[in-house]
């Protein structure tokens with residue numbers, strides 16, 4: 001018995017941004033709380049949507065300073081700013097960080113309590129305000145997931161609000177909105193999207209429904225990640241990445257991420273390494289310890305990432321999946337070793353302790369990992 005969760009409606013395709021007004025009207029939105037960030041505002045992306053909305057009889061409150069990789073204090077400050085105001089619809093335009101803030105605010109404005117009360121799994125009692133999310137990067141898949149991630153600086157960890165109530169009413173995935181994403185953001189986000197598809201595919205709680213999204217997502221990303229890193233204006237490749245990232249988000253909602261994410265999060269909270277890069281640092285090193293637990297699936301991953309493996313037997317192909325991922329990351333110019341980002345070896349025991357606490361993720365990993373094994377993975381990544 002299993003389920004899959006996704007937005008009530010998803011618009012996908014070049015030009016789908018023009019559907020926002022229709023959706024606002026459908027959801028009867030009159031008092032809109034609109035989240036974005038400085039970069040998206042400066043790139044003129046927020047204006048594309050705001051110009052359409054300004055023609056309607058709606059009142060819009062714009063919060064255009066959502067920070068990257070937000071801490072829980074950032075969410076608390078934003079909540080304080082808006083908690084006594086009345087809204088009936090939330091819009092989030094940006095990368096995962098902005099969408100996570102928008103999703104969280106949608107439930108904070110309808111529930112009683114403070115942001116920290118909801119950190120954990122299924123701690124949000126009431127549905128949030130209807131929410132429309134528009135991703136401007138192809139990475140987190142946050143437009144489809146029930147998760148919002150925040151760092152807790154005093155504990156040097158990242159924790160999540162996880163609730164079906166965070167899944168938006170509408171996701172508008174328009175690849176054109178990702179065209180201006182800079183190369184470094186594009187490559188790191190793309191690797192993040194690939195980890196979502198790959199980790200969910202081999203996750204212990206993967207289902208035949210989540211696997212459909214994981215596999216299709218991997219195919220799209222594998223054929224287009226290199227292209228989009230080379231030429232960000234390639235709209236076909238951007239479309240593959242946008243859809244692959246969305247699929248990764250749906251797969252996450254159905255199966256959950258694993259040890260790559262568990263080991264990546266402490267790098268983000270301790271060393272402020274962006275999420276996509278943290279994943280890339282851990283990606284092949286975690287796969288190396290995982291692949292023998294799911295030979296068939298890792299062989300299939302190798303076949304998707306490198307068609308030269310089609311002639312290999314399953315054992316060999318599965319083993320090759322590790323190199324195929326490493327090569328893809330290297331070709332996209334994202335670091336794959338801790339030394340490349342100045343993480344010192346003496347930090348490893350502490351990182352391992354932090355990762356070991358992330359049971360939500362480690363429980364999904366195909367192989368049960370001990371603290372010693374986690375430490376060894378970090379060491380192999382130096």
Ligand SMILES: [Fe+2]
Nearest residue numbers: 140192261275
């Ligand atoms: Fe991720």
